[in-house]
Amino acid sequence: xxxxxxxxxxxxxxxxxxxxxxxxxxxxxxxxxxxxxxxxxxxxxxxxxxxxxxxxxxxxxxxxxxxxxxxxxxxxxxxxxxxxxxxxxxxxxxxxxxxxxxxxxxxxxxxxxxxxxxxxxxxxxxxxxxxxxxxxxxxxxxxxxxxxxxxxxxxxxxxxxxxxxxxxxxxxxxxxxxxxxxxxxxxxxxxxxxxxxxxxxxxxxxxxxxxxxxxxxxxxxxxxxxxxxxxxxxxxxxxxxxxxxxxxxxxxxxxxxxxxxxxxxxxxxxxxxxxxxxxxxxxxxxxxxxxxxxxxxxxxxxxxxxxxxxxxxxxxxxxxxxxxxx
Ligand SMILES: Cc1cc2nc3c(=O)[nH]c(=O)nc-3n(C[C@H](O)[C@H](O)[C@H](O)COP(=O)(O)OP(=O)(O)OC[C@H]3O[C@@H](n4cnc5c(N)ncnc54)[C@H](O)[C@@H]3O)c2cc1C
Numbered sequence: 472x473x474x475x476x477x478x479x480x481x482x483x484x485x486x487x488x489x490x491x492x493x494x495x496x497x498x499x500x501x502x503x504x505x506x507x508x509x510x511x512x513x514x515x516x517x518x519x520x521x522x523x524x525x526x527x528x529x530x531x532x533x534x535x536x537x538x539x540x541x542x543x544x545x546x547x548x549x550x551x552x553x554x555x556x557x558x559x560x561x562x563x564x565x566x567x568x569x570x571x572x573x574x575x576x577x578x579x580x581x582x583x584x585x586x587x588x589x590x591x592x593x594x595x596x597x598x599x600x601x602x603x604x605x606x607x608x609x610x611x612x613x614x615x616x617x618x619x620x621x622x623x624x625x626x627x628x629x630x631x632x633x634x635x636x637x638x639x640x641x642x643x644x645x646x647x648x649x650x651x652x653x654x655x656x657x658x659x660x661x662x663x664x665x666x667x668x669x670x671x672x673x674x675x676x677x678x679x680x681x682x683x684x685x686x687x688x689x690x691x692x693x694x695x696x697x698x699x700x701x702x703x704x705x706x707x708x709x710x711x712x713x714x715x716x717x718x719x720x721x722x723x724x725x726x727x728x729x730x731x732x733x734x735x736x737x738x739x740x741x742x743x744x745x746x747x748x749x750x751x752x753x754x755x756x757x758x759x760x761x762x763x764x765x766x767x768x769x770x771x772x773x774x775x776x777x778x779x780x781x782x783x784x785x786x787x788x789x790x791x792x793x794x795x796x797x
Contacts, residue, residue: 490589494520496788497584497593499572500731502529503774504599504764506556506565507781508788513563515789520591521560522584524571528553529601530765531774533617534626540774552774572600572734577757580795585734594795595759595788598747599781600731602765602772607639607724611695619701620722624648625773631656631721637704639692640725641668646678648725653683660684660717664691664709687717695722730766742768753784759791 496512498505501523512519531537534549543552557565570586575596577583584591604622606612612620621627624638628651636656638649641663652659661668661678666689668675678684689709696703701722707714730746732739740748740756746768753761761784764777 490591492518492592493581494518494591494593495792496520496595496597496785497522497582497591498597498599498785499584500529500598500600500764500766501527501567502599502601502764502777503531503553503556504601504777504781504784505529505597506553506560507778508597508599508763508785509560509565509781510556510563511782511785512788513560513565515785517785517789517792519565520568520593521565522568522570522572522586522591524569524587527557527567529777530603534623536630537626537774538629539626556778574734575738575760577738577760580759582759595761595791597753597761597763597781597784597788598735598755598766599763599777599784600734600766601777602728602730602746604724605727605729607692607722607726609692609694615695615697615701615722618699619697619720620695620724622724624651624723624725627721627723628652628655633657634720635660635718636721636723637662637687637717637719638723638725639663640727641665641670641688642725642727643670643674644727645725646670646674648723649678649684650674650681652723653681656683656721658683658685660687660719662687662690662692662704662706664689692722728765728772732766744768751783752787752790753780754787754791759788759795761788761791 495517496519498508498521509521531549538546570588574585582593582596632655635658637660639662649659649661690706694705703716703718705716747762763780763784765772
């Protein structure tokens with residue numbers, strides 16, 4: 472079966488793909504990790520395919536301003552940054568194959584990747600399908616995303632200098648976010664639904680000593696208030712059911728992220744939170760299957776680390792293929 476028509480038109484290629492052929496490498500997910508892997512795979516002369524369910528670019532396209540990716544001292548929007556990644560990937564023969572990855576199987580050193588657009592056969596795989604943040608459970612979430620609602624304090628804290636912000640969550644990430652935000656915002660409110668924080672004690676102690684951070688426990692968010700951007704948050708006391716509005720300029724959501732690992736269920740080793748465990752070469756518990764970016768168990772999830780993972784994974788896949796041939 473030929474699937475030439477399934478390639479998206481915005482990335483040119485000097486090579487067409489046929490799903491009857493066996494690829495050296497299938498890169499799954501066209502975010503920063505997958506696009507970087509494809510640059511390295513293209514330059515290494517591998518016969519590869521890059522699969523994406525939506526348009527390419529990954530999560531970062533939702534960010535208006537990226538100030539921490541090196542090489543852009545004035546900052547750049549997430550979508551513009553990803554356009555550059557895509558242009559560079561395209562230069563080395565990358566085309567996006569449109570399809571949703573549903574299942575991955577391995578048999579006799581061959582991976583069979585079931586997608587919504589057909590089965591891909593490949594001798595190695597880079598799994599770079601990222602993670603999705605758990606969404607703030609209020610009806611206005613989508614309307615205010617990027618307009619005061621953020622899922623990345625490391626990325627967006629500087630935009631809230633001298634403002635009042637709220638961090639939703641009670642785990643380590645929420646408290647790290649609160650501490651980071653307290654360096655910029657004049658007041659940080661940590662909103663948590665339970666009567667105790669979940670974060671490690673040492674972190675709780677540091678937060679409790681910080682005069683800029685205030686805890687609002689046993690409260691849940693109900694509605695975002697605002698016109699064009701966030702101006703307040705209606706919260707409810709879980710015990711008394713009383714609600715009130717707190718005036719804030721930004722909401723940072725840190726209630727967890729969900730790695731996109733469903734197609735790998737049962738075949739690869741995951742950590743306790745469901746992220747893929749890898750070694751330093753990005754190799755997973757399955758030989759020939761590499762993971763890169765946010766989907767991986769890693770201490771920092773950013774564009775720069777995803778790109779780095781993608782480069783290492785492509786390099787490792789190349790070495791793996793060379794060994795297979797010996
Ligand atoms: C709002 C926001 C702001 C951010 N700001 C910054 C910042 O300023 N600086 C910074 O460095 N980082 C920032 N980040 C973090 C950064 O976006 C991520 O760390 C980075 O995008 C991870 O790249 P990735 O390639 O691993 O995964 P992703 O970007 O998640 O890309 C994964 C890709 O895989 C695709 N995919 C998923 N499932 C399937 C499937 N079943 N089949 C086919 N394709 C699939 C997805 O559609 C996606 O395109 C921000 C994140 C968010 C959400």
